Amino acid sequence: MKSAVIVFPGTNRERDIQRALSLVSHSKVVPVWHAETDLPSNTDLVVLAGGFSYGDYLRCGAIAARAKIMDSVRAHAERGGLVLGICNGFQILCEAGLLPGVLVRNAKLRFVCREVNLRVERADTPFTKAYRKGELLRIPVAHGEGNYTADEETIRRLESEGRVAFRYARSDGEIDETDGPNGAINGIAGIYSESHNVLGMMPHPENYIEPEIGPIDGRGLFESLAAALKAA
Amino acid sequence: MNLIPNTPNITPELVAEHGLKPEEYQRFVELIGREPSVTELGIVSAMWNEHCSYKSSKVWLRTLPTKGACVIQGPGENAGVVDIGDGLAAVFKMESHNHPSFIEPYQGAATGVGGILRDVFTMGARPVAALNALRFGDCHHPRTRHLVAGVVAGIGGYGNSFGVPTVGGAVGFHERYNGNILVNAMAVGLARTDEIFYAAASGVGRAIVYLGSKTGRDGIHGATMASAEFGEGAEEKRPTVQVGDPFAEKLLLEACLEIMKAGCVVSIQDMGAAGLTCSAVEMGAKGDLGIELNLDAVPCRETGMTAYEMMLSESQERMLMVLAPGKEEEAEAIFRKWGLDFAIIGHTTDTLRFVVKHKGVVEADLPIKELGDEAPEYYRPFVESEPRKVLKPSDVSDAVSVPDALDKLIMSPDLCSKRWIWEQYDHLIQGNTVQKPGGDAAVVRVEDGPKALALTSDVTPRYCEADPFEGGKQAVAEAWRNLTAVGAIPLAVTDNLNFGNPERPEIMGQFVGCVKGIGAACEALDFPVVSGNVSLYNETNGKAILPTPTIGGVGLVEDLHKSMTLGFKAAGEAIYVVGKTEGWLGASAYLQTVCDREEGAPPPVDLVAEKRNGDFVRSLIRDEVVTAVHDVSDGGLLVAIAEMAMAGELGASLDKPASIPAHAFWFGEDQARYVIVAAHGEGPDIVRRAEAAGVPLLKLGKTGGDRILLPGERSISVEGLRDRNETWLPIYMGASS
Numbered sequence: 001m002k003s004a005v006i007v008f009p010g011t012n013r014e015r016d017i018q019r020a021l022s023l024v025s026h027s028k029v030v031p032v033w034h035a036e037t038d039l040p041s042n043t044d045l046v047v048l049a050g051g052f053s054y055g056d057y058l059r060c061g062a063i064a065a066r067a068k069i070m071d072s073v074r075a076h077a078e079r080g081g082l083v084l085g086i087c088n089g090f091q092i093l094c095e096a097g098l099l100p101g102v103l104v105r106n107a108k109l110r111f112v113c114r115e116v117n118l119r120v121e122r123a124d125t126p127f128t129k130a131y132r133k134g135e136l137l138r139i140p141v142a143h144g145e146g147n148y149t150a151d152e153e154t155i156r157r158l159e160s161e162g163r164v165a166f167r168y169a170r171s172d173g174e175i176d177e178t179d180g181p182n183g184a185i186n187g188i189a190g191i192y193s194e195s196h197n198v199l200g201m202m203p204h205p206e207n208y209i210e211p212e213i214g215p216i217d218g219r220g221l222f223e224s225l226a227a228a229l230k231a232a
Numbered sequence: 233m234n235l236i237p238n239t240p241n242i243t244p245e246l247v248a249e250h251g252l253k254p255e256e257y258q259r260f261v262e263l264i265g266r267e268p269s270v271t272e273l274g275i276v277s278a279m280w281n282e283h284c285s286y287k288s289s290k291v292w293l294r295t296l297p298t299k300g301a302c303v304i305q306g307p308g309e310n311a312g313v314v315d316i317g318d319g320l321a322a323v324f325k326m327e328s329h330n331h332p333s334f335i336e337p338y339q340g341a342a343t344g345v346g347g348i349l350r351d352v353f354t355m356g357a358r359p360v361a362a363l364n365a366l367r368f369g370d371c372h373h374p375r376t377r378h379l380v381a382g383v384v385a386g387i388g389g390y391g392n393s394f395g396v397p398t399v400g401g402a403v404g405f406h407e408r409y410n411g412n413i414l415v416n417a418m419a420v421g422l423a424r425t426d427e428i429f430y431a432a433a434s435g436v437g438r439a440i441v442y443l444g445s446k447t448g449r450d451g452i453h454g455a456t457m458a459s460a461e462f463g464e465g466a467e468e469k470r471p472t473v474q475v476g477d478p479f480a481e482k483l484l485l486e487a488c489l490e491i492m493k494a495g496c497v498v499s500i501q502d503m504g505a506a507g508l509t510c511s512a513v514e515m516g517a518k519g520d521l522g523i524e525l526n527l528d529a530v531p532c533r534e535t536g537m538t539a540y541e542m543m544l545s546e547s548q549e550r551m552l553m554v555l556a557p558g559k560e561e562e563a564e565a566i567f568r569k570w571g572l573d574f575a576i577i578g579h580t581t582d583t584l585r586f587v588v589k590h591k592g593v594v595e596a597d598l599p600i601k602e603l604g605d606e607a608p609e610y611y612r613p614f615v616e617s618e619p620r621k622v623l624k625p626s627d628v629s630d631a632v633s634v635p636d637a638l639d640k641l642i643m644s645p646d647l648c649s650k651r652w653i654w655e656q657y658d659h660l661i662q663g664n665t666v667q668k669p670g671g672d673a674a675v676v677r678v679e680d681g682p683k684a685l686a687l688t689s690d691v692t693p694r695y696c697e698a699d700p701f702e703g704g705k706q707a708v709a710e711a712w713r714n715l716t717a718v719g720a721i722p723l724a725v726t727d728n729l730n731f732g733n734p735e736r737p738e739i740m741g742q743f744v745g746c747v748k749g750i751g752a753a754c755e756a757l758d759f760p761v762v763s764g765n766v767s768l769y770n771e772t773n774g775k776a777i778l779p780t781p782t783i784g785g786v787g788l789v790e791d792l793h794k795s796m797t798l799g800f801k802a803a804g805e806a807i808y809v810v811g812k813t814e815g816w817l818g819a820s821a822y823l824q825t826v827c828d829r830e831e832g833a834p835p836p837v838d839l840v841a842e843k844r845n846g847d848f849v850r851s852l853i854r855d856e857v858v859t860a861v862h863d864v865s866d867g868g869l870l871v872a873i874a875e876m877a878m879a880g881e882l883g884a885s886l887d888k889p890a891s892i893p894a895h896a897f898w899f900g901e902d903q904a905r906y907v908i909v910a911a912h913g914e915g916p917d918i919v920r921r922a923e924a925a926g927v928p929l930l931k932l933g934k935t936g937g938d939r940i941l942l943p944g945e946r947s948i949s950v951e952g953l954r955d956r957n958e959t960w961l962p963i964y965m966g967a968s969s
Contacts, residue, residue, distance in 0.1 A: 009570065010483075012394070012395025013661060015663075019663060020663075051393075052478070052479060055477065056393070056479075110385070111388050112656070113657060207660045213666060
């Protein structure tokens with residue numbers, strides 16, 4: 001397995017994701033500078049890591065979405081290649097048109113870093129096969145703009161096409177929008193592209209992979225990727 | 233000398249506006265043998281102000297113990313450096329940004345964080361953790377909410393974007409901070425012991441390179457502003473506050489570490505207070521070299537900037553470096569890749585002069601040593617604080633029931649949960665946060681482990697006010713204790729000394745007392761001071777803050793799997809208090825919060841007992857015979873136990889000796905104490921070990937249930953306590969903001 005982690009100026013969780021990919025997925029990891037035009041040959045997985053690309057001084061992800069490397073990322077996704085965007089990476093994928101909708105400021109207008117309950121909506125994608133459908137994961141969020149929203153038609157399509165990947169849930173597994181970390185519509189924490197090969201999510205599974213640090217519920221995502229790419 | 237004629241002329245008013253006393257100006261004129269240019273006046277005002285020169289504090293700072301087996305670099309550099317084994321070093325410092333944060337809380341706090349991060353990565357270390365210590369005015373003061381919201385957002389805004397986890401801190405409120413809040417920011421980095429970079433320039437004729445963001449007109453005279461009291465209209469000083477750009481800082485970090493790795497750097501200094509002036513003078517003075525700058529090459533954000541403005545700008549995210557010969561091109565390419573400015577703006581000389589040229593004119597030509605490390609020093613007159621009366625338990629009312637008093641304490645601004653604050657800080661980034669905020673000390677894994685750093689920041693200002701010497705000791709002892717409580721070996725401290733106007737003998741007396749206390753405790757606990765910062769003139773209209781010498785402590789956890797936490801783990805385990813409980817209520821949180829009285833002598837700190845009890849607790853943690861440990865501080869035993877119960881979501885049934893009145897036993901603040909919980913079956917052995925070590929140990933009861941049961945009192949629901957403890961701050965911040 002070979003993963004390309006795209007580094008924009010202001011990306012700051014690239015080391016965290018590299019650690020998770022090599023430790024859990026046993027992947028070869030290549031950092032790719034935003035000004036490059038091509039992905040390394042035989043890239044299996046492209047990751048857009050968390051951070052504040054270009055300072056997020058404009059709309060989050062808006063500048064990064066137009067970086068040189070993004071044409072290759074788009075082509076990789078169109079070929080059916082796997083793309084994972086976490087936090088700022090999710091914002092960039094939305095801005096780049098690889099995923100629908102947008103992440104706006106948290107409903108309470110404050111940055112929030114805390115552990116949340118994440119409900120796995122389906123366990124049959126390359127990202128989630130190691131989980132069970134409906135399983136509750138303890139995963140942290142750390143963002144100021146993670147409030148997912150889209151027009152009614154888009155939400156209806158995402159829901160009916162099974163494209164919601166994860167939702168913020170209460171400890172009993174129920175969804176309560178007002179109780180989530182950011183006010184996202186239907187508690188949406190992550191979504192897939194139409195063919196489920198692109199995943200964007202706000203929470204940080206890469207920070208919960210080692211028992212020394214906390215829960216290890218983030219491992220499943222990296223185990224799923226390794227298994228999916230081995231099978232493929 | 234081809235100096236430009238001065239417009240305006242140097243008048244006594246202009247000298248005063250620059251914050252120089254007439255006698256200081258006279259000293260300067262005698263030093264250079266002529267009237268200075270306006271640029272020179274600006275330069276000397278920047279170098280000789282309190283913030284940069286430490287002129288009131290230096291004679292006392294010299295008395296602090298700064299050496300120890302682990303110390304690689306003590307005070308005087310950008311940050312202190314201690315050896316943590318395996319070829320690695322922890323690099324850390326704390327610094328204040330008090331004055332700017334009061335004027336503009338978001339940017340003031342943000343640039344405080346930016347400045348301290350820069351101090352750490354200037355030494356070649358990658359920042360791995362940030363902490364802070366904040367003091368705000370009375371919670372009923374109309375400005376307080378605004379300042380809390382702004383400062384917290386500013387700290388988060390900078391640290392989160394830069395990508396360093398903010399893992400700990402201290403927050404307190406008191407009316408004495410109504411006119412001067414305190415924002416003390418600490419950063420900790422990791423470097424290889426053989427790859428540490430210093431400020432002292434070396435080699436004559438070497439290129440001096442300017443790196444980072446462009447220079448603008450922001451922050452001119454920031455350091456001078458921070459060296460004076462506030463009067464009416466402090467808000468009008470807003471233009472002296474800089475604006476932070478964490479994005480630029482993150483790029484600067486990566487670019488600096490990259491060119492250091494490439495072997496391009498001889499010496500490096502960040503541009504902090506007094507910007508280009510201070511960084512260039514320090515590089516030259518420390519390296520016994522002269523510096524010549526050509527300002528025509530300085531990258532500017534605005535047109536028409538004068539030499540005076542360029543020399544005094546405090547624009548953020550800038551660095552000055554001396555490059556290794558022949559490495560200019562390689563260094564420039566790295567900086568261009570990161571989109572940062574790179575310009576050769578001068579060179580080192582053998583003249584020991586600081587020469588500044590602009591548009592072909594010599595704007596300044598000054599002796600560099602006298603500006604820098606030989607700046608004026610004062611031995612200011614001081615009077616020691618009057619000792620306060622020792623209060624007996626019978627001098628303090630026990631009219632409020634113990635459960636009600638506990639409620640008041642855990643819902644007080646000082647002791648309530650600070651979750652509302654630390655959830656706005658990314659405390660998990662980098663994936664190494666073993667213990668997040670809310671415990672005695674944060675624990676951050678070092679690389680792949682098993683080592684970890686333990687980090688804390690502490691001070692009890694009401695003790696320092698009551699008795700500066702004991703208060704100074706206590707601040708150090710508490711930091712040492714907090715590190716011990718998580719199982720760490722305390723290594724060294726950084727201090728951030730916040731006081732009022734040192735020209736007032738009673739304030740200077742507080743300063744001297746606290747420094748002596750800090751020195752005594754650091755000596756006794758083998759806990760040297762390796763870096764620090766002094767912030768004086770925290771005073772508005774003659775009203776000073778409480779003396780607040782913040783201590784940032786760093787310790788080493790040998791094996792993070794054995795690091796200890798404070799929450800109760802299992803029912804039926806025995807709870808003990810280590811250390812002697814006499815019921816000291818003078819200057820206590822109980823007296824302040826429950827009785828509304830601020831008086832009495834603070835608890836004395838017995839440093840021998842501190843060391844003995846702490847070493848005992850650490851050995852229990854190392855031998856894995858305890859399941860929870862918490863230091864006893866504000867609010868005494870019962871608050872400590874309540875915090876352990878809330879963290880573990882588990883109750884306890886407790887007893888007390890008849891000899892001490894209930895309020896004094898449960899809420900007294902005797903020092904050198906810890907609450908420990910023995911692992912099942914380990915109690916008798918722990919008792920034997922305590923006897924052998926001469927450590928006082930008293931059994932308090934055992935864990936279990938969902939309530940705290942006290943003899944002769946109504947029972948207390950842990951869940952109810954937790955609710956009240958957690959909700960005070962969100963409700964307070966949510967109200968009318």
